[in-house]
Amino acid sequence: MLAFFENYAGVFIYPMLAVFLSLIFTYACIRILPRLGYVDRPGGRHIHKKPVPRGGGVAVILSFFLTLALYGFGVRSTEAVLPLFWRLFWPAVVLCGLGLIDDRRELKSWQKLLVQFLVVLIIWYTGEKQKYSIFGWEISGYLSLLFQFIWVIVIINAFNLIDGLDGLASGLAVVSAGCMAIWFIFVGGPTPEAICMLILAGACLGFLRYNFYPARIFLGDTGSTFLGLIFAIIGLSTIDKVVTATSLLLPILAVGVPLFDVVLAIWRRSTRKLLNPESGGIMDGDQDHLHHRLLRQTKKQTTTAFMMYLMACVFSAIALLFLTVRDSMPAVAYVTLVIAILIMIRQLAIVEIYDSALLIQRGLAKPRQGILVNMIHPFIDFFLISLSFLITFIILVGSFQNLSFFLYAVVPVFLVLCCSGVYRIYWLRAGLNNYWHLALTLLIGSAFSCMLLYYYCYADMLILEHVSPRRFLGGCLLFALQNLTFICFERFLVHYGEGFLFRKLYLQYQEPSKIQRIMIYGGGLNCRVYISYLFCANRKAFAESVIGIMDDDPGLYGLRVYGFKVFGGVDQVEQIYAEHPFEKIVIATDSASDENLAHLRNFCEKAKVQLVKLTIGETPFTDYLASRPPRTEAETENVDDAEDYFRY
Numbered sequence: 001m002l003a004f005f006e007n008y009a010g011v012f013i014y015p016m017l018a019v020f021l022s023l024i025f026t027y028a029c030i031r032i033l034p035r036l037g038y039v040d041r042p043g044g045r046h047i048h049k050k051p052v053p054r055g056g057g058v059a060v061i062l063s064f065f066l067t068l069a070l071y072g073f074g075v076r077s078t079e080a081v082l083p084l085f086w087r088l089f090w091p092a093v094v095l096c097g098l099g100l101i102d103d104r105r106e107l108k109s110w111q112k113l114l115v116q117f118l119v120v121l122i123i124w125y126t127g128e129k130q131k132y133s134i135f136g137w138e139i140s141g142y143l144s145l146l147f148q149f150i151w152v153i154v155i156i157n158a159f160n161l162i163d164g165l166d167g168l169a170s171g172l173a174v175v176s177a178g179c180m181a182i183w184f185i186f187v188g189g190p191t192p193e194a195i196c197m198l199i200l201a202g203a204c205l206g207f208l209r210y211n212f213y214p215a216r217i218f219l220g221d222t223g224s225t226f227l228g229l230i231f232a233i234i235g236l237s238t239i240d241k242v243v244t245a246t247s248l249l250l251p252i253l254a255v256g257v258p259l260f261d262v263v264l265a266i267w268r269r270s271t272r273k274l275l276n277p278e279s280g281g282i283m284d285g286d287q288d289h290l291h292h293r294l295l296r297q298t299k300k301q302t303t304t305a306f307m308m309y310l311m312a313c314v315f316s317a318i319a320l321l322f323l324t325v326r327d328s329m330p331a332v333a334y335v336t337l338v339i340a341i342l343i344m345i346r347q348l349a350i351v352e353i354y355d356s357a358l359l360i361q362r363g364l365a366k367p368r369q370g371i372l373v374n375m376i377h378p379f380i381d382f383f384l385i386s387l388s389f390l391i392t393f394i395i396l397v398g399s400f401q402n403l404s405f406f407l408y409a410v411v412p413v414f415l416v417l418c419c420s421g422v423y424r425i426y427w428l429r430a431g432l433n434n435y436w437h438l439a440l441t442l443l444i445g446s447a448f449s450c451m452l453l454y455y456y457c458y459a460d461m462l463i464l465e466h467v468s469p470r471r472f473l474g475g476c477l478l479f480a481l482q483n484l485t486f487i488c489f490e491r492f493l494v495h496y497g498e499g500f501l502f503r504k505l506y507l508q509y510q511e512p513s514k515i516q517r518i519m520i521y522g523g524g525l526n527c528r529v530y531i532s533y534l535f536c537a538n539r540k541a542f543a544e545s546v547i548g549i550m551d552d553d554p555g556l557y558g559l560r561v562y563g564f565k566v567f568g569g570v571d572q573v574e575q576i577y578a579e580h581p582f583e584k585i586v587i588a589t590d591s592a593s594d595e596n597l598a599h600l601r602n603f604c605e606k607a608k609v610q611l612v613k614l615t616i617g618e619t620p621f622t623d624y625l626a627s628r629p630p631r632t633e634a635e636t637e638n639v640d641d642a643e644d645y646f647r648y
Contacts, residue, residue, distance in 0.1 A: 011185070011190050011194070011195065011198060014067055014068075014070070014071045014195060014198065014199050014202070015198040015199055015201060015202035016202065017067050017070070017202070018063050018064065018067040018199045018200075018201075018202030018203045018206065019202040019203070019205050019206040020206070021062070021063035021066060021067060021203070021206070022059055022060060022063040022202065022203045022204075022205070022206025022207050023206040023209060025058070025059035025060075025062050025063050026056060026059040026060075026206060026207050026209070026210050026211075026217060027210070028059070029053065029055070029056045029058055029059045029217060030053055030056075030210060030216055030217050033053040033054070033055050033056065033058075033217070034051075034053045036104075037104055038053055038054050038055040038103055038104060038220070039051045039052070039053060039054065040052050040053070040054040040218050040220070052215055052216070052217065052218055053216075053217045053218065054103050054217070054218040054219070054220035055099070055100060055103040055104075055218075055220040055222050055223075056207065056210075056211065056217035056218055056219055056220060056222075056223060057096075057099060057219045057220055057221075057222035057223015057224065057225075057226050057227075058096070058100070058222055058223070059203075059206075059207055059217075060170075060203045060204060060207050060219070060223050060226065060227075061092060061096055061222070061223070061226055063202075063203040063206065064199055064200055064203040064230075065085070065088075065089060065092070067199045067202070067203070068081075068085055068088075068196060068199055069085060071195055071199065072085050081192045081195075084192050084193070084196060086126070087123070087126050087233065088196075088229075088230060088233055090122055090126060091119045091122045091123050091126075091229060091233070092226060092229060092230075094115065094118060094119050094122065095115070095116070095119050095156075095225050095226060095229050096222055096226060098112060098115045098116075098221075098225070099220060099221040099222030099223070099224075099225050099226065100222050102220075102221045102222075103220040103221055103222055112221075113153070116152075116153055116156060116157075116225075117149065117153075119152070119156075119229070120145070120148055120149045120152050120153065121145075123148060123152060123232075123233060124144070124145050124148050148236065151232060151235070151236065152229070152232040152233075154259070154262060155228045155229075155231055155232040155235065155255060155258075155259070156225050156228035156229055156232060157225075157228065157262065158228060158255065158258035158259050158261065158262045159172075159173070159224045159225065159227045159228035159231070159255075159258050160221060160224045160225050160228060161258070161261060161262060161265060161289065162224075162257065162258040162261050162289070162290075162291070163218075163219055163223075163224035164289055164291055164292065165213075165291040165295065165301055165304060165305055165308075166211060166212060166213035166214065166215035166301050166305065167208055167211045167212035167213060167215065167305050168291055168305055168308055169219055169223070169224050169227060169258075170204040170205075170207050170208045170211050170219060170223075170227075171204075171208055171212070171305060171308075171309050172255075172257055172258060172308065172309065172312050173200065173201070173204040173227045173231075174201045174204050174205055174208065175309060175312040175313055175316055176231060176254045176255045176312060176316070177197040177198065177200045177201035177204070177231075178197070178198075178201050178316070179253075179254045179315075179316035179319055179320065180193075180194075180197045180231075180234060180235075180251070180254045181194045181195075181197035181198045181201065182320060183250060183254070183319070183320070183323055184197065186323060187323075193234055193237050196230075196234060197234060200227075200230055204227070207219070207223075212302075212305070213301040213302050213305065228258075231251070231254070231255050234251075235251030235252075235254070235255070236251075249319070249322060249337070250319055250322060250323070253315045253316065253318055253319035253322070253337075254315070254316060254319050256311075256312065256315030256316075256318075256319075257290070257308060257311050257312045257315060260290070260315075260344065260348075261289055261290045261291075264289075264290065264348075264349055264351075264352055265282075265286075265289065266282055267349075267352045267356075268286070268288060268351060268352045268355060269282045269284070269286070270282060271352065271355040271356050271358075271359055272355055274359055275355065275358060275359055288351050290308065290348060291304055291305075291308060293348070293350075293351065294307055294308070311344070314340065315340075318336055318337055318340060321336060322337075334391070334395070377423060377427070378414075378417075378418065378423060380490060381414065381417055381487055382410070382414050384483070384486040384487050384490065385410050385413050385414055385483055385486075385487075386406070386410050387482075387486065388479055388482035388483050388486055389406060389409045389410050389479060391482060392475050392478050392479045392482065393405065393475070395475075395478070396467065396471060396472075396474075396475040396478075397467065404456075404457060404460075405453065405457050405460075405461070408449065408452045408453050408456055408457055409449050409450075409453055409479065410449070411449075412445060412448045412449040412452055413442070413445035413446055413448070413449050413483060414445075415445075416441060416444060416445030416448060417441060417442070417445060420437070420441040421437075422434075422437065422438050422441055425437075425438075427491050427494055427495060428494060428495060429495075430491065430495055435488060435491070435492070438487065438488060438491065439484055439488060442480070442483050442484050442487060442488070443480060443484065445483075446476075446479060446480035446483050446484075447480065449479070450476040450479065450480070453476075454472070458472060515543045515544070515545050516543060516544045516545070516583050516584055517544075517545055517547045517580075517581065517582040517583055517584070518534075518544055518545065518546045518547065518582060518583075518584045518585075518586055519546075519547060519548055519549070519550060519576070519580075519582045519584070519585050519586070520546060520548075520549045520550070520564070520585075520586050520588050521549075521550045521551075521570065521585055521586065521587045521588060521589060521592070521600065522549075522550075522551060522587065522588040522589025522591075522592070523549045523551040523553070523556055523561040523562070523566055524588070524589055524591075526588040526589060526590070526614055526616065527549060527561065527562060527588040527589075528562050529588075529614075529616060530586060530588050530614050531546065531562050531563075531564075534546065544584070546564055547564075547580055547582055548564050548565050548566070548567045548576075548580060549561055549562075549564050549565070549566045549567070550566070550567060550568060550569060550570060550572075550573065550576065550585075551566050551569065551589075552569045552570065552592070552596065554569070557569075567579075567580065569596075570592075570596040570599055570600055571596075571599070573599070573600065573603050574603065577603075577607060577609075582609065583609060583610060584609065584610040584611075584612065585600065585604060585609060585610070585611050585612070586612055586613075586614055587600075587611070587612070587613045587614060588614045
C-alpha cells in the first residue's frame, strides 16, 4: 500500500499544485498585463465586446515549469525527470519570448515561422539523435529534422488557430493532456511524461477559471503556442522509433480537434485562393474556423465551447480505443476512426465542401477543362491502390518492410486500369455501365496482383511474416474490396459533387424564407427527369427545394422515391400542405385523372400555391429558333458558367 502511494502520489499532488499556482499567477496577470500594454481590443476578427488582457499564457508557463521542477527534485530518480524538464524548457523560453512580442506588437507570419523553425532546431539538437523507420523505410539525420519540423510546426499552429473563443484552447488542452496521461499510465505507469501531462492539465484548469466565458484574460500567442509546443514534444515520445500508423495516430488523435481545424483551414483557404487569386493566402485569418461556425449556430460561447470539448472527448476516446484493441482487433479501431472522420467532415466541413464543389463547377464543368480530371485520375488511383495495400498489410502483419511485396501488389492493378480504357471515360458524365466496367476492371486487376503475390512472394511472407494461407486469402479479399471501394467512391464523389451535392450545399447557404418549396405530383420517370433538371441544369439560380412527392399509388405511401418521401395522394393534399407547407406543385405525370387534376387546381387557387406542368417533348428546330432570343458567343459562355448559375 505504501509503495502504491509513493508511485502514484504525483498523479494527484503535483497537478493540484499546478492548479493552485495557476490560479495565483493568472490573477496576478489580470492585474499586471494591462499596465504593460498587453490588451486585446475588440474589432476585426475578434468576437469579444470589451478590452481583455492577453498574454495570460505566462501564468500557465510559470505554474507548469515551477511544478515540474518541484516534481523533478521531489522524486527519488531525478535523472528521469530533469532531462525532460530541460528538453521542454529551452524551446519554451524562445517560443515564450516570441509570443510576448507578438501579443504586444503583432508580428508578421513569416517572422513567427522563422522563430518556430529555430525552436524546432533546439528540439532536434537537444533530443535523442534517434533514427526513425517509417513503414520500413529508414530515415535519419536531416530527414528526421524535416519530420520533426512538420510535426512541431503543425501542432504549435493548430493550438494557435483554435484559440479564438473564451476557454477553448485551455479547455481542449485539459482534455488532450488527460488523454495522453492515461496513455502513458496505461503503458508504463506514472512515468515522467504522464505526470508532465497531468501538470499541464492542472495549469490549464487553473487558468480556465478566469479564461472561461466571460473571459477576464486570454492566453494570447504566448500561451496557445506553448500548449502546442508541449504536446508536440511529448507527442514525439509516444512515436516509436518504428513509425507505424498506430504510433502516429495516438498523439494525433489526442490533439484531434485543433488538427482537424488546421486541415479544414488549409483546405478552405487553398480552395478560395484557386477560386479568387486576389483572396488571402493560407496564412491569412478568417472567421470560418470550427468555433466560428458553431458559434453562428448556437449563438452562445459556452454552448460552443462545450460542443468542442465533446468533440475532443470523442477523439480521445478513439485514441484510447486504439490503445486497448491495437493488438487484438486493429480493424475495429480503424473502422471506428474512419466513420468518425466521415461524420465530422459531413457535419462540420460544409464550408469546405461547398467551396470545393464551387471550384469543380466553375473550373471543371466544361469538357475541355474537365479533361484535367481524367489527367489526375491515374495519380489518384495509384495513391488509392497503394493506400489499400498499406492498410491491408498493416492489418495482416503489423508493419511493412519489403518493397517487392508493394510492387507485386500495386503495379499490376494499376497497369490493368491503364489498359482497360477507364481513363477515356469522362467521369463527370459517367453512367452506370461505366461504373460496372470500372468495378470489373478493379476486381480482375486485384485478382491478378494476388496471383503474382502468391507465386512470387508468398514463400517469403511465410518465412518472414508467418502469414498462413487463410490470412493471405483474407488479405487478398480485403485488398480487392478496398480497391473497389476507394476508387469507385472517388469517381462517384466527383460525379455526385458536380451534379447534386453542389445544389444541396447551395440551398444550405440560403435563408429558409428565400427558398421556394416544391411538391412533385407523380413518382414515375418524369419525376426523375425533373429532379435531374432541377439539380443539374446549368441555369441561373432559383432557390427551389423539393420537399416530397405525391402519388396516386398507395403502395408508395411512406416510401422514398428518387431520394424523396412520398407523403400520399392528391386526395390528401390539404393534410400534406398543413404538415409540410410548400409554394409550388409540379405535375410530373401524364396519367392523372381529370378528377384529381381538378381537385389539385381548386386547392392551389385557394391556398395560392403555384401549379405547373412538366412537359417533355420535341420541338421543330425552326420553331425553336423563332422562340429563342439571339445570343452572342460571350453570352453563351456566361450561361454555361457556374458563377452565373448562382448569381441573382
